[in-house]
Amino acid sequence: MSGFAVRDATPRDGAFIADMLVEAANWRGLPSVTRAEVLAGMQRRYIAGWPRPSDAGFIATDDMGSAIGAAWYRVLPRSEPGFGFVATGVPELVIGVRAPWRSRGVGRALLTALIADAGRAGHARLALSVERGNHAATLYRDLGFREVDSSPERVTMVRRLR
Secondary structure (H helix, E strand, O other): OOOEEEEEOOHHHHHHHHHHHHHHHOOOOOOOOOHHHHHHOHHHHHOOOOOOOOOEEEEEEEOOOOEEEEEEEEOOOOOOOOOOOOOOOOOEEEEEEOHHHOOOOHHHHHHHHHHHHHHHOOOOEEEEEEEOOOOHHHHHHHOOOEEEEEOOOEEEEEEEOO
């Protein structure tokens, strides 16, 4: 797909990654969760102190160089798990794409880069959590993620990398 490029995330991308965490939380298109609520809540674990040594991520940019999406992973401790925590040492990924760029291949490109990076980094698995009803679950399944746990609100998925 043309019209965008994917690059490594840098420490300068922290604010945009926070924006994409808010975007991910509001996937339904409604501003149901404010930026302040995300940054004060449990989701903050996915971005606080970006980047930590074990973090990795990618940024999608449009033809003008403006950031339009991000995907990243972070290894969270058992004592402060994220929504998709499955085991110590298994990174959890988060992805957010600006609404006008959804369903245009941006998410797939970001996730493909992130999966390859996690494998090169020596991770055996990559985990995520997706809310029920989120159409992104189809993309995750297409990219090899499989359901390992669920609740009435969320599904936890894992992709084996080796």
